[in-house]
Amino acid sequence: MARAELMNFDAALDQFEPVIGLEVHVELNTRTKMFSSSPNPANSQFHSAEPNTLITPVCLGLPGSLPVVNETAVRYSISLGLALGCSIAASSRFARKNYFYPDLAKNYQISQSDEPIAFDGGVEVELDGGRTIVVPIERAHMEEDAGKLTHVGGATGRIQGAEYSLVDYNRAGVPLVEIVTRPIFGAEKDAPALARAYVATIRDIVLALGISEARMERGNLRCDANVSLRPRGAQQLGTRTETKNVNSLRSIERAVRYEIQRQAAILAGGGAITQETRHWHEDTGTTSAGRPKSDADDYRYFPEPDLVPVVPGAELIAELRAALPEPPAARRARLKVEWGFTDLEFQDVANGGLLAEVAATVAAGASPAAARKWWTGELTRIANATGRDVTELATPAQVAELAALVNEGTLTDRLARQALEGVIAGEGSPREIVDARGLAVVSDDGSLYAAIDEALAAQPDVLAKIRDGKVEAAGVIIGAVMRATKGTADAARVRELVLERAAAS
Numbered sequence: 350m351a352r353a354e355l356m357n358f359d360a361a362l363d364q365f366e367p368v369i370g371l372e373v374h375v376e377l378n379t380r381t382k383m384f385s386s387s388p389n390p391a392n393s394q395f396h397s398a399e400p401n402t403l404i405t406p407v408c409l410g411l412p413g414s415l416p417v418v419n420e421t422a423v424r425y426s427i428s429l430g431l432a433l434g435c436s437i438a439a440s441s442r443f444a445r446k447n448y449f450y451p452d453l454a455k456n457y458q459i460s461q462s463d464e465p466i467a468f469d470g471g472v473e474v475e476l477d478g479g480r481t482i483v484v485p486i487e488r489a490h491m492e493e494d495a496g497k498l499t500h501v502g503g504a505t506g507r508i509q510g511a512e513y514s515l516v517d518y519n520r521a522g523v524p525l526v527e528i529v530t531r532p533i534f535g536a537e538k539d540a541p542a543l544a545r546a547y548v549a550t551i552r553d554i555v556l557a558l559g560i561s562e563a564r565m566e567r568g569n570l571r572c573d574a575n576v577s578l579r580p581r582g583a584q585q586l587g588t589r590t591e592t593k594n595v596n597s598l599r600s601i602e603r604a605v606r607y608e609i610q611r612q613a614a615i616l617a618g619g620g621a622i623t624q625e626t627r628h629w630h631e632d633t634g635t636t637s638a639g640r641p642k643s644d645a646d647d648y649r650y651f652p653e654p655d656l657v658p659v660v661p662g663a664e665l666i667a668e669l670r671a672a673l674p675e676p677p678a679a680r681r682a683r684l685k686v687e688w689g690f691t692d693l694e695f696q697d698v699a700n701g702g703l704l705a706e707v708a709a710t711v712a713a714g715a716s717p718a719a720a721r722k723w724w725t726g727e728l729t730r731i732a733n734a735t736g737r738d739v740t741e742l743a744t745p746a747q748v749a750e751l752a753a754l755v756n757e758g759t760l761t762d763r764l765a766r767q768a769l770e771g772v773i774a775g776e777g778s779p780r781e782i783v784d785a786r787g788l789a790v791v792s793d794d795g796s797l798y799a800a801i802d803e804a805l806a807a808q809p810d811v812l813a814k815i816r817d818g819k820v821e822a823a824g825v826i827i828g829a830v831m832r833a834t835k836g837t838a839d840a841a842r843v844r845e846l847v848l849e850r851a852a853a854s
């Protein structure tokens with residue numbers, strides 16, 4: 350639907366109540382996969398492996414190969430379930446979800462169906478304005494990821510119109526937890542923002558647990574957004590659509606908002622919503638129809654006969670519960686006070702996904718203000734300009750060192766940005782770069798005299814003007830000195846010295 354045909358968002362909210370449901374897939378960063386000893390590409394250590402190099406007979410479903418459950422993945426799943434406020438099943442089972450598609454060589458995915466490891470939870474999600482909503486969690490279950498297909502030769506990258514497809518089984522068997530919410534009511538006009546904030550909260554939780562790299566652009570965290578509308582006052586839920594794999598926080602918010610406006614236009618025009626999956630298009634900010642999807646998709650689930658039930662035992666659950674990190678909402682509130690940030694300053698950091706970086710930079714000795722300034726300022730600017738991930742550009746320790754160099758007067762802000770360039774280019778630590786590039790502020794007057802005297806001698810007419818009291822002419826000399834010292838001199842001090850030398854010569 351073209352944007353012009355959408356119903357205005359506020360008008361849509363006047364007539365309809367939005368209901369959303371979110372499915373989030375989290376790739377766990379265990380060293381090996383869910384059911385095999387193959388290295389796990391969702392662990393950044395193995396992220397850049399060549400296609401089809403991280404595979405075993407189990408990943409390929411070869412005859413005679415048998416799955417073995419990864420104990421760490423089970424522990425991570427239980428920790429995540431507990432952090433989501435869920436009950437943990439005393440016994441839960443794996444099931445086969447049968448379908449044919451070449452992204453899984455076995456023709457079924459090992460998942461969990463009627464016996465998920467975690468169920469009945471709730472997550473407190475805070476919106477920008479401070480409003481808090483508890484999102485009800487239906488279940489969190491363990492499963493394996495599928496391989497990746499690349500459709501080559503078409504205009505869209507989809508299978509339609511492609512000449513051939515490539516399959517990479519590295520991702521086949523990566524441990525996943527799928528977290529499914531119950532339908533969420535009452536968010537009203539905040540529904541799009543809530544969808545975004547919910548996924549951001551899940552990201553914070555898994556990062557705090559250390560169980561996933563949680564990078565959306567790499568598919569470590571993927572969200573399907575279900576949206577339906579019902580007329581104000583209606584009891585029955587409307588027909589939902591499921592927008593698949595929206596891969597940034599911003600897109601989730603946009604996609605939910607778009608679906609509300611699209612569905613409202615159809616319903617108000619007397620039409621009906623088709624229950625289907627939809628694809629999000631980042632460039633146009635619209636969704637388009639995927640495949641029809643009934644509630645009765647029959648995957649012929651049946652218990653996985655090759656795996657015994659998972660029976661964690663009360664002791665393990667208690668151990669993992671005791672080890673849970675501070676919940677994200679409490680942590681944010683604490684950090685905001687400790688750092689002395691205003692609401693806006695804190696939101697800047699939190700919305701930029703930089704809480705962990707700023708915290709680590711402060712822990713490495715920087716002031717909270719300096720840590721915030723570098724991460725949300727220059728580093729974010731460079732990340733946006735180069736399309737790189739901001740956390741990849743520099744480490745918290747490097748940023749803290751840079752802040753220390755500014756603080757002790759070795760670098761001005763401008764020189765520090767040059768040193769940062771060096772850090773990003775991989776030239777070493779900030780101090781090494783300051784030495785190698787000769788960036789330190791020249792503060793001893795002795796080394797400035799030579800440059801000043803040389804500049805004055807080269808331009809006798811300027812010298813004469815300064816002597817005649819035309820001090821504005823000093824700018825030319827100051828400029829020459831700054832060039833000669835490659836910008837490392839303190840310009841105010843140079844000015845004082847130029848006037849002093851001119852008078853004395």
Ligand code: ADP
Pocket residue numbers: 368369370371372529530531532533575576577586587588589591
């Ligand atoms: P599927 O197999 O279609 O992915 P799931 O149960 O895994 O089904 O997920 C469906 C999601 O959609 C859940 O989050 C659920 O709460 C939500 N949902 C179900 N019905 C509606 C509806 N009418 N409107 C909005 N969300 C819904």
Ligand code: MG
Pocket residue numbers: 372
């Ligand atoms: Mg689902």
